[in-house]
Amino acid sequence: MSIETPCDSGQPLACRVCQSELFAKIVSLPAMPLTDDFVSANEPGKAEFLHDIQIFECGQCGVVQNPFDFNYSAYYRDYQYSSGHSGFAQEFMRRYAGVAIDAFAAANGRQPERVLEIGSGDGAQLRCFIDAGTAQVKGVEPSEYLAGIANQAGIDTEVALFDKHILPLGLGQFDICTSSYTFDHVRNPGEYLSVANEMLVEGGILAIEVHDLEKIVKRAEFCLFEHEHTIYLTPDDIQRLAESAGFKVLAINPVPADCVRGNSLIVLAVKVRPALFVAARKPGGNPALLALNAHIQDLTRRIDQWVCDLPEGASVVGFGAGGRGVMTLAGLQHHGRFKALFDSNYKSNVYLTPKTRIPVVGPEDWKQFKESYCLVFSFGYLGEITQQLIAEGFAPSRIHSLLDFY
Ligand SMILES: [Zn+2]
Structure with missing residues (x-):
């Protein structure tokens, strides 16, 4: 798998929608993994894909985008994510x-x-x-x-x-x-x-x-x-x-x-009429976007702080091995404090999260962590997840939602 960067070939970065040259970088996240590129627990020495993520705002059509083409044919061919079971x-x-x-x-x-x-x-x-x-x-x-x-x-x-x-x-x-x-x-x-x-x-x-x-x-x-x-x-x-x-x-x-x-x-x-795509103009320069990178750094600092402030000896796990969990953990400095990432779609001892190498743990083993704090990344399913965790013996007061940090 690879990223095709126009910079490598000396081409300017072009907008995906209107083809104008992109100048305004609004977000930069260093060394980020692919959301579904789990590391096999049997092959922890194998290097996963890590690459900076850079997000731009087009000055002409206003569309915010990641202009780098990820060469994904091999990735999607094997992609197995499905949320259809909840x-x-x-x-x-x-x-x-x-x-x-x-x-x-x-x-x-x-x-x-x-x-x-x-x-x-x-x-x-x-x-x-x-x-x-x-x-x-x-x-x-x-x-x-x-x-x-x-x-x-x-x-x-x-x-x-x-x-x-x-x-x-x-x-x-x-x-x-x-x-x-x-x-x-x-x-x-x-x-x-x-x-x-x-x-x-x-x-x-x-x-x-x-x-x-x-x-x-x-x-x-x-x-x-x-x-x-x-x-x-x-x-x-x-x-x-x-x-x-x-x-x-x-x-x-x-x-x-x-x-x-x-x-x-x-x-x-x-x-209402046949296709003839011509991108409409909407000048970029949105001030909220210009402040976004600083807000992201503030968010990761607050989650890191929460993890560090947990009582002495307390352990913490995450819930949800989808993109939200994998990418949020990859942005944290103290991701090493997370002992497990729970997900009902996986079995234990098969996968580690990419970049952060946290074991993905299936329902059969959740009970072992029942004294832990749990940060629910996939908060869209918070109601369902909280019930499952309480049934396994987790204290409701130790179940937290990522949404509360936003
Ligand atoms: Zn554009």
């Missing part, structure tokens, strides 16, 4: 499908018949469309492993990245094009929107979920600045981009806030 995630996906179906029906006076999902994983989201009566679904998923699970479960899934190469799958055929945390992984956002437009029928619905840059800035939520994430959008940004690609925005955050994950921005838009 009851909370299931309920979210049911509602997300519901708002897209309702928006299509309201705009077109009929129920949607064909749904396309980009980055469809193991097919859990498309299953919700089938359960709601959609006749035909199609998934596009770069991970061969996840696409295999989906296909075995009868969810028709193509192993591919979402770019113009998938147009032959059904030009002008789909009623809904949906995605969740995929649009902010693509190299060329204009191409994504144009392709989505071309795959949709007239009046088709584009549903996109990404992380909300406004929340990232407010919380100094640096864990979301990942090698795998290419763009960071505010509600205004995504509206501007969608309109540039022939869509009209119908709703922003149509799913109730208590049903969505930790940092979510959902936009529903309707196709």
Whole structure:
């Protein structure tokens, strides 16, 4: 795996959206890992991928971005992350499908018949469309492993990245094009929107979920600045981009806030004209962005301080081996104080976290740590997680949420 840096080839850094040269670096995080690049517990000597993360704001179109292309073909081929097993995630996906179906029906006076999902994983989201009566679904998923699970479960899934190469799958055929945390992984956002437009029928619905840059800035939520994430959008940004690609925005955050994950921005838009992507201008220089790097340093200092201030002899564990846990730990000076990172999707003694080398511990061993303090990184699932920890004997007063530090 590698990062393709334009600097290496002597090229100037260019904006992913409008191709202007990028000058304003707003965040710099040294030696950060990939969120899912766990080190095998049997091979702790093996070096993992570590690279600085640098985030820029475009002075012309205003889009905040990581301009470095991470060469991810090998990574996504093996990518096995799936959040489809939690009851909370299931309920979210049911509602997300519901708002897209309702928006299509309201705009077109009929129920949607064909749904396309980009980055469809193991097919859990498309299953919700089938359960709601959609006749035909199609998934596009770069991970061969996840696409295999989906296909075995009868969810028709193509192993591919979402770019113009998938147009032959059904030009002008789909009623809904949906995605969740995929649009902010693509190299060329204009191409994504144009392709989505071309795959949709007239009046088709584009549903996109990404992380909300406004929340990232407010919380100094640096864990979301990942090698795998290419763009960071505010509600205004995504509206501007969608309109540039022939869509009209119908709703922003149509799913109730208590049903969505930790940092979510959902936009529903309707196709009103053919694709012809031209990036709209919005000058950069947002003062909140200029102060972001200092806010991030303040956040990591406060978490480090909390860890150091725990009572003498107390041990601490983290909860959630997703991107939030892995990246937050990688930004802490005192990550060595964490004795374990809990996650229900993993077994014990198999993985260490990248960079910080903390053992990932599965549910069968949580009891052994019941006297510990626990910092819940995946706070979107805090209710569920707190119940699980209390059932294992953890004291409620020792369970803390990362959200409280934001
Ligand atoms: Zn730009």
